[in-house]
């Protein structure tokens with residue numbers, strides 16, 4: 463089987479960083495991106511993420527509220543598409559808040575759960591040619607770390623977004639400080655073949671930029687809600703730290719097409 467080229471810059475030469483089971487996690491010798499060189503051909507078929515953990519649309523997590531808050535405050539428009547909509551938690555929240563939401567989810571089990579819960583979802587891979595008219599917001603939440611070609615998803619987002627539209631993208635952070643805890647890292651981070659791409663902020667920025675987007679971290683105000691949870695306080699501190707250019711936890715980015 464041919465090894466994967468660097469999904470960030472296309473370079474073919476790598477250095478092995480670590481091996482987990484049968485998977486080689488390597489660093490691109492050109493741009494420094496870290497990725498699994500030999501993932502299964504299908505990223506869905508024999509992939510641990512496809513185990514169904516929910517039989518109905520789960521309660522939204524705090525990060526779904528942060529995305530909703532950001533969309534509310536940016537006020538870019540009403541039409542939202544989510545690429546990789548999973549069990550429909552964000553879709554349920556946005557639909558309840560009056561947004562014209564449509565999710566795309568290639569995993570049939572997940573798409574079925576979302577549909578049965580009343581969340582509008584297309585049960586297949588996102589295809590920009592199916593979208594008529596322009597879209598105000600595209601959300602890509604914990605998707606890019608799983609797929610063979612993350613760049614193509616960002617390019618697809620750029621194709622359907624309006625000129626003033628907003629891209630929202632969330633991925634795990636290769637330099638997440640929680641990795642210092644081995645249990646956390648083994649459960650949530652070093653989990654090939656579920657995760658096959660490991661982003662630093664600069665990698666995400668580079669890929670977004672190739673698709674035409676300039677991005678920045680979620681602002682403090684996305685984490686401020688009427689019923690403030692303890693977790694929100696942590697995220698407020700995170701956003702304040704990110705103002706210094708240091709990203710200690712997950713990468714939460716938003717942006718627009720550059721002029």
Ligand SMILES: [Zn+2]
Nearest residue numbers: 468471490493
């Ligand atoms: Zn590279």
